[in-house]
Amino acid sequence: MWFKKSIQEVIQELDTDSINGITSKEAKIRIEKYGQNKLAEKKKKSILILLFEQINDVLIYILLAAAVVSALLNEISDAIIIGIVIILNAVIGLIQESKAEKALESLKKLSVPKALVKRDGRIIEISSEDVVLGDIVILDAGKYVPCDLRLIESANLKIEESALTGESVPSEKYAEDTLKEDDVALGDQRNMAFMSTLVTYGRGVGVVVAVGMDTEIGKIAKMLHDDSKNLTPLQEKLAQLGKMLGFVVLIICILMFAVAVIQKRDLFEMFLTAISLAVAAIPEGLPAMVTIVLAVGVQRMIKKNAIVRKLPAIETLGSVNIICSDKTGTLTQNKMTVTKFYADDTLDNILKLDANNFIHKRLIENMVLCNDATYSEDSQTGDPTEIALLELGFKFNIFKDSESKEHIRVNEIPFDSDRKLMTTLNEYGDKYHVITKGAVDNLIKICSYIYLGGHVVDFTEELKSKVIKASDSMSKDALRVLATAVKIEDSSDIKIDSMESELIFVGLVGMIDPPRENVKKSIEECKNSGIRTVMITGDHKNTAYAIAKELGIAEDSSQVILGAEFDRMLEDEVVDKIDNLRVFARVSPEHKVRIVKSLKEKGNIVSMTGDGVNDAPSLKAADIGVAMGITGTDVAKGASDMILTDDNFSTIVEAVKEGRNIYNNIRKSITFLLSCNIGEIIALFIGIILGWPAVLRPIHLLWVNLITDSLPALALGVDPDDPDIMKEKPRDQKEGLFSGRNGAFLVGNGILIGIITLFAFYIGIKIYPNSVTHAQTMSFVVLSISQLIYTLSIRHNKKSIFEIGVFTNKYLIGAIILGIILQNIVITVPFLASVFKVFTLTPNDWMFVILLSLIPLIINEIAKIIYNKIERK
Template sequence: MDATVAQTTGQTAAQAERPVPQPWSLEIDAVAHLLDTRTTRGLSAAEAAARLEQDGPNVLRQEPPEPRWRAVLRQVTDPLVLLLLAAIAISLVAWLVEGAEGVPYDAVVIALIVVANAVLGYVQEARAEQAVAALQRLTAATSSVLRDSEVVRVPSAELVRGDVLVLEEGDAVGADARLVEASALTVGEASLTGESVPVLKDARTLPGATALGDRLDMVFGGTAVSRGRGRAIVTSTGMDTEMGRVAALLESTEKESTPLQRDVSRIGRMLGVAVIVIAVVVTSAIFLTTEVRTASEVVAVLLIGVSLAVAAVPEGLPTILSVVLALGVQRMAAQRAIVKRLSSVETLGSASVVCSDKTGTLTCNEMTVRAVLTPSAYVEVSGSGYDPEGALVVDGRPLDDERVLREVELVIGGGSLANDAALVADGGSWSIQGDPTEAAFLVAEAKIGLTEARRNRFTRVDEVPFTSERKLMSALATDAAAEGRLAVVTKGAPDVLLSRCTHEQTSAGIVPLTDVRRAELLAQVDALADQALRTLGVAYRPLPADAEAGEHLEHELVHLGVVGIMDPARPEAQASVAEAHRAGIRVLMITGDHPRTARRIAADLGLIEPGGAVLTGAELEAMDDRQLRDAVRDITVYARVAPEHKLRIVRALQANQHLVAMTGDGVNDAPALKAADIGVAMGRSGTEVTKEAADMVLADDNFATIIAAVREGRGIFSDIRTFIRFLLSSNIGEVLTMFLGVVLAGPLGLTAGSGLAVPLLATQILWINLLTDSAPALALGVDPPPDDVMNRPPRRMTDRVIDLDMWLGILWVGAVMAAVTLAALDLRLDGGLLGGSGSVEKARTVAFTTLVLAQLFNCLNARSDRVSAFRRLFTNRWLWAAIALSAALQVAVVHVGFLNRAFDTVPMSPSDWALAVGLASLVLVADEAKKLVERAVLHRR
């Protein structure tokens, strides 16, 4: 084991000193010997585990996780928190200057609040990171390998040297490996070599001095199988792969913020500047309007200015935003929609067009042969799904004509031979491996009892894999009944196949295929398509013994017949399409099926009216970009479309200012998924390459899941607006309370008596900020989505998170909040406008409590900018728990002795509490009145 073909991770000095021979220049047996593996059996599970333990996981080196101490330190190095630390220092200095008598309550309370905020921020960030990490594990790449002679699927991170990779079309290559065998294997290596054309691989040994792009007997980690199949021995993993060498040369990249986060940061900066200006004005006004005599009073004024700046800016907003997004993504994952990036959530709720595949997404993806068209008859096949129970029926009666049965057997048997799927029995149920359309032939073959006879007679020796360009798949087989002579059996789109046929197999023998007969067959195919049947033709051709597989064999074929395959629409898809239409989202069907089949399924789903327009790939090909942009405005169904056409459709829709979600499952769908605003890959049928290119993976391949994810995305964005509305209106209420309290100090009676009298003290403002920026905001971030969230048009990506109407609402609530707080102060203070009576301490406590309660009432206001707070009042139990907790803490601040000293409060009487609750509730009343007026105005419009 010391002399290995390639080191794996470079984790230890011993591993780094291993010789690294050139595996492409070694014979396959030599590579297998050096790596102590067998090409036919692979490694044992125990040996693979031992090698994984020795060499480490097959992953590229990443930046080490941030140390915990640094994450904690980051919580206290925010500029606003640094202001609080400065305030603590100033307070302590003043306390020492005045003789250090008693407890410096201001400094202690501010320090506790800084610590509490730091702990809260750290916990929230840690939870968000854990959520993202969990989602990344859900979408981790996997590879097929031989372990103990069995093909198993393992995470690509667990590949080790000596593993035998089993490569299929659509697989992402998990590690660098030496090919053992290759059948029409082509690999896209653009990510590594820059070569845009997929490379045809060959297992033959190469010279030592061979450039990377010419190493045809190697496959490399991070590339993608475009076509064909093969097997290869893993020679290096992790940082020792070619991709790892490239990664080692790259600088680490910074995490990009999402548009929503950038918008929120912009709001924070704007508020920060505004509030600092207000804080300077407030402190200056205090110095100008109040007699400040002692150092402690100077410190108190400075603390008010600093705390006002900190309280008015929602510094916890970015953290709460990340947590809300992460929680939303976890809810999507529970609904089988795995969103790979948090940034995709905000885009998802804004989708205006969803381009969906038909098969498996809008339909059940349980393809069943329902009809067989032979030269002599139209034969129906009973049964559905993958259970091989059914019978052949002609004109409503069981088939009893041996000649017709022979023709059916030729069609079904030929389609089963040109096939890469498998039918698997698991207890009393049946499942398939591979393409559902191909598996339909195997199920039909089992229904007529032909499977064993076909396998005993024909031995497949080579193939020409299916490509979307040819729309054909061929198998080269020896026929034991014909002395082992070769034949090619081809299966594919009937119109394409018929164009390559020159003869037809009938019960009377092989006859020429005339133009009249070809037209008749095409008409019959159209009739099948009108019944929503997907059609596939089957043909064959005898070959000389020395024939080699290739596309050149797919000519001069003998036509056998056509099958009609049914894949019914998903029952839930029709309801989801209707919901999408109500939400202002266009749903486009893009399929490779026959136009008639596509039209029928689309009509069943409510996508188009019966007989509606369908655009074919050939028609699309003839259009220039301008014509296509015009066409996509009206066309909903696209048939006979190749993967490259999807990319043009996406770009045409985007040119029309649409935000596009595109589904896909094949390798060639990846460019369209990358170009779309939201790429959606199929979790079951999708290839690894497609999943890597996508923003979202559907675990159940179901169209309804896409619409459910859009609904969730819209709900998340609504929640984001809700807690932003709450935070900003509450903070503006604090700012206006302090600003107006200083400006109107004389009329309010705040200048009466001795000492410094301001509406609220620094510690009280910080306490309010802690309450309103934590539990209630987080609870609003998980508010159930509004009932009408899917009855609104999609949000444009150019729309701001906070529009003008929302700003006006925020200012209105903030102004009312400040007014009721100052009214409470005036009613409990000697003199003033309202003629109250009482001490400054009592008045300030009542005002402090009124502001806290007003912000708790504001929780209910913030849930909607139009809908009454009394609608769906008790649907968010977390919100009521947060309100109860905050209210209980405020009661403690008012009535617990040591908290009285810490926050300069005094106990309140029942009448004081009644006054505070009554005034605070006016915030709810005022906002309800505003909403009522706005609804009336909108109704008149």
């Protein structure tokens, strides 16, 4: 903890010289001992490893086994079709995820290429990678800090640390401070400067105390490197489904052989039948269907200003019940803005400021002229607080002397951290105005008069108390308050010592980093949808609470906690209190990760949004990390699952809607495919138990699963959005894919499809007792067409097909028509009929199978009416 040590202790411990620096020879020794000042690179994954990750799935393994067995049994066409499905799934996934993890590379790019150091008694410029422990580094405004430093000199030094700490206002640095506490947050370590932060004001000198992976940035890199890959809820459920199906396939094969022995059937024939049932149990098109639906969802998300980096992550937003959001740049604009003023005994909103009022104009002029920043619509440089004051002046056409050539600055007293004041002397025609701005308490002490009612009056204790009351009122709203005063002189020949005395108090301005537009509305919509918003920020407690209260995130100060306080909490305390906490202030990157993990351990699905380097580990630890595309650092983008191209919190709400709809669509498709497969299993298994010939051939099952089922399943995957989706609460992550009505739909329709398929075979055998092929053809057609028509009712488990609109999904209508046409071609084209071993049906046969195929649709629609009536009661 270098911030706890005095300057002399640091210099002695690192064996350096604050005047001359270390020698070049010593620098070479240290660079060999400690390594270069750069971040370690993560080993990139090869294409083969990435490809293996795509096929490393239980369902894929079962499909591979089925393909091998089919090839050994000389069913080459079956093996080829299964192989195509596997390749398609792997290629689509590989295209989406082929970009290797870029977080560490981005962190490396943040390092500054050059640094000014003292070596051999001289100041030289070297590559930042060659900076070593004990080097004496020179800091100036506009320069990035090349490594972690313990400051040994500082002069009005301010450093922008928002990317690391999340604090929007630059931190003032004081080399002389020695902090004694153990748990000082990064943003409060006033005697330290950290790698990749930016010097915005003043100058400083520091001794290098950490380089490369040992810096605060390096620690973040390690956290990114160490964090394991999280599975999304859908991935976990599909993995469980794959294991279940594998178990089902094994049981089916064992039962088939048992039946063969009992019924004294031909074992080879029963082996083929067992393979048929295995094929029926596995939804061959499921992996490809899920991947394609997610890929289509990615394209839809891009149109809504959200880029999804990893395919499975798209559904995760639909199930989140907590959004952890960074404050600076995410909920707020990351731009200091003047929002209130006090002048002429009036405290009001900045919109009431009137440039025609002499005192109001004087207030604006003072803030603009006593200012070292620069501002234009295209570019701004300097301290964000001073830029905010120039922006205020710009709105009233009041500019600095360098721009207007009026009120030229002829002398100044620079800002000093002890005085907390800055003073300039400006030309005003034949007069000269001494303008001072700074901290309220300090400025009041040097004021003898005040502008009131257009006149200069004595600054009495009563008037001073009014000013302090106005300042306190602004501070309670977490505004940063600055005061200003003026003194009019006849000559520029005025002594420095007498400039800051006998001043006329003008007024106050209060500023804050304001919330983004529409954020409050989005947070309210999230709340109504059962989604809790939690603010995590590096800002001070009061500032964070004021913003959170304004946005509707927090209602009471008890819902706010400091990062250090949270860090000291025991696990039992965290479990008890974390559900009530809404704001975490003054947090470090480690705190953010613990917060996210603690929320996840409580059974929540957590999204984390952020833009800074300090957000990267928590973005990676969350179920889904969301980075800002405009203000976001490359590190945050690299660690995220999704990037918002418009940096708008409101886009998250649209992403949630899209995620929920995509998940529902995938669930519809999976329910459809599995219910169809259950129907196939029931038809085959019961047929064998009854001693019938095979109700369906293996090639019939493969045709239905890969062709007839796949097209409607894909069409269900792109079903139009449900307008009522945000009226639902987030899904419980423990909720299965088939909980509630979905399970009833799945099993009930599977049984129904199996029964009507068996009935078609039974009628076929009765009508054509000498033609098993004719009966198999009837069951084949009923199985495929009933499944096609049944898709119309599975689009919604509560609304009827007329409520959602029969033709609102044109892709589905097209898939049904195409499926029926393809089915007809298979049984009517002689060459295909011989391959599939089917019989041409008569018109009466067609009439019968179509009526039979309508039964699942009709029964489903009746069931919805009954279900809805029961629920309403």
